[in-house]
Amino acid sequence: MKTRRKARRLALQILYEMDCSGHAMESTFAYVSGDIDLENDRKDFTLQLVRGAWEHRAWLDQVIHRHAPEWPLTQMPYIDRNILRIAIWEFGIYGHTPLKVAINEAVELAKRYGSESSYRFVNGVLGALAAKENDVRQMLLSKINIGAIKA
Numbered sequence: 001m002k003t004r005r006k007a008r009r010l011a012l013q014i015l016y017e018m019d020c021s022g023h024a025m026e027s028t029f030a031y032v033s034g035d036i037d038l039e040n041d042r043k044d045f046t047l048q049l050v051r052g053a054w055e056h057r058a059w060l061d062q063v064i065h066r067h068a069p070e071w072p073l074t075q076m077p078y079i080d081r082n083i084l085r086i087a088i089w090e091f092g093i094y095g096h097t098p099l100k101v102a103i104n105e106a107v108e109l110a111k112r113y114g115s116e117s118s119y120r121f122v123n124g125v126l127g128a129l130a131a132k133e134n135d136v137r138q139m140l141l142s143k144i145n146i147g148a149i150k151a
Helices: 003-021 025-033 040-055 057-067 078-094 099-113 118-130 133-150
Strands: none
Touching (some): 003 025, 003 040, 003 078, 003 099, 025 040, 057 118, 057 133, 078 099, 078 118, 078 133, 099 118, 118 133
16 A cells, blocks of 8 residues: 555544544554554654644635535534545645545545545535635635734
């Protein structure tokens, strides 16, 4: 299995735990990764995904809410919400992952970890965002830059 795919799986597990329990990232990373011998590039990418999706979740959640208004975030399964956060962060903020790759990887995560309908939901939301990729990227980057200036 590809290193980045493994990193996404691990990032999803960490984000899920953090979202459900409110545990800190460092302790959750240590707990979830356990005795796994992580290659440096996999560990680095996993941490980038977790930090990026978690630190920017307020903005990412706004994007999700706009494109899935019939599913309030508080009612959305933790798995689906965090898969969407990872994918939107990857193509919208991180910018080194092509949109199609982010969508395909998110759908695969949803098939593996979500409910029977999760992959269709994730694909639908991300598909709606695909048509507005540049707008989403610009909105997220402007929000983050404004947030950094205010901090």
